[in-house]
Amino acid sequence: MLRLLCFTAHPDDEAGSFGGTLLRYAERGVETHVVCLTPGQAATHRGAAKSDDELSAARRLEFQAACKLLKVSHGTVLDYPDGKLDRQDFYSVVADLTRRVRELRPHVVMTMGTEGAITAHPDHSMVSVFATMACHWAGRTNRFADQLENGLAPHRTQKLYYATALFTMPDRQPVSLAPTTTIIELNQHEIDAKIAAFKLHTSQAPLFGFFEETIRKRGKTEVFHLANSVRPSKLATETDLFAGVEDVG
Secondary structure, eight states: OOEEEEEESSTTHHHHHHHHHHHHHHHTTOEEEEEESOOOTTOSOOTTOSSHHHHHHHHHHHHHHHHHHTTOSEEEEOOOOTTOGGGSOHHHHHHHHHHHHHHHOOSEEEEOOTTOTTTTOHHHHHHHHHHHHHHHHTTOTTSSHHHHHTTOOOOOOSEEEEEEOSOOOTTSOOOOOOOOOEEEEOOHHHHHHHHHHHHTOGGGGGGHHHHHHHHHHHOSEEEEEEEEESSOOOOOOBSOTTTTOOSOO
């Protein structure tokens, strides 16, 4: 079975940036995984939560509901601090994500772009950096060798993608987006599911109107930048994340 792994920073990223693509590949029989680094406890919008712990618990449940709607095989929310990923120990976080890559053995990984996506959120930038190094180092015997001594094996992800966009948000901090190499044209079912999954994050209800308007107007595609591939090649426009992927490993 082909496997797709998505690394995100906050609950709702899986729907907002990747929802249509996750659903598409799940419905095609691909095993899909989402690893979210933080429970989103520093969010501006907090629903009925009276503390960070209450918000964390609520957002974990929202994440699981959204993953279920998107037919994600397995979703995990880790315990890194929201809004502070840039202050975490780089080596420790990459070791953690490397272990997860070696355990799940994905053929394809997708994550945010190093610019921080259209919101320029520092956590988005950092999950990109951490995930990128995890993908590279998971395949090397000289990185985190203690994991290999405990039964894991090196694993090379065949392709790594960054979510990108064909527009920016002028009211946010400036970003320089990665060029689009891969275009996933969403059908109406996938668009509706993406919006519905985002709306399961009920603590973020004040964002619903803006999100749906943006997706209806601009979100009929999910676009990606092919950041790395095990096969050196010249860039070419793709319509399938699994183009050229071998069902091995």
